[in-house]
Amino acid sequence: MSHSHGHGTPESGPPRPELARVLFGVVAAIAVVTAVAMVVLWPSSDDVPHATGPYSGEGVTTVDATVTSVTPWDCGADGGFGIDDQPTAAGDCRTVTATVDEGGEKASFELDPTRHRAVELEEGDDIRLMRFQPTDADEPSFEFRDFQRGFPLLALALAFAVLVAVVGRLRGALAIVGIGVTVFALMKFVLPAILAGESPLLVAIVGSTGIMIAVLYLAHGVSIRTTSALFGTLFGIAFTALLGVVGTHWAQLTGVSSEDDLYLIGTVPDLRFQGIVAASMVIAGLGVLNDVTVTQASAVWEMRALQPIVGRWELFRSAMRIGRDHIASSVYTLVFAYAGSAMTVMLLITAYQQGLLEVLTAEQIANEVVRTLVGAIGLVLAVPVTTAFAVWLAPPAVEGPLSDDSQKVVPKA
Structure with a gap:
């Protein structure tokens, strides 16, 4: 876990094999627990309801x-x-x-x-x-x-994949593989396990942890830097899950706010809809959470390269100045994403000329409001936690004066 992951520049400072072994053991333990949990929760095909859809039947x-x-x-x-x-x-x-x-x-x-x-x-x-x-x-x-939308969707997907692979090169190609892993985990584990009656929140936590372990190391390489981002991401997942449960019960969200929800109740009446709301908060924030934690870990490593003699506290403060800007932009990302997903409902409510408070507290909009706030709080707290992990695991400060050339070395995990 201590080797370089693709920039082609030498590692700063002496190798840290003991730290690498310890981190490998910790990540391996987390991965094993996650894998065992997935095996235990993995539903058989007989456990997943196979309902007859509205467009199926004889003739x-x-x-x-x-x-x-x-x-x-x-x-x-x-x-x-x-x-x-x-x-x-x-x-x-x-x-x-x-x-x-x-x-x-x-x-x-x-x-x-x-x-x-x-x-x-x-x-x-x-x-x-x-x-x-x-x-x-x-x-x-x-x-x-x-x-018929098959051809346009396929063309856009191929254009996206080619563009990411050409611009991002190996990392871009591995990121595409990571998307495949994510889709597989959601379609083959998370959704079937929830339909089979397992705890939606537990399934979301286990699935999200497995996805992040695979995606982070695939896209960013096996390194101490990536591991620090993983630790921050896992904190964000756990905290978002906890706050999602509290927020869902406190705001009395039922999870039933549309015709699709009513159809789902009729199809799978034993589903735990409040749990699904909390689970959706965990999964919905994964992308932005991953972005923030990776950026903070990278910022710490690059700043260590530029300031090899400063102490850890000063390094933390410098990285947090970057983190604060990232928090602001990421929170906007969450708000706009959720507002866009609820645009039709918001337009309809606006057309009915209801008051702002009445609009915000209606079940359909309240779901998005709570989801946004929970995701944003987890995101904000993940920034200092990830930064602290990264500063703790980054190469230590170099004692004594450095030559100009030595200060240009980019440290690798």
């Missing part, structure tokens, strides 16, 4: 199609409120015809004004349809489901 299939025409007609829609007192838009309905990509079958379906304004189909659009034919004797009927 129901999904087909790709291309819109050939969109014809407006007066269906008497004058707005107001429709089924379940949902507001509806006024205007013309649309008859949409399309050709199924496989087989050339002709499809036709209707869109009311509200649905049309949401999707605004045009001739030539590539769409996905639900095809309903309960028996071979029945005429098939069709319903709009969504647009």
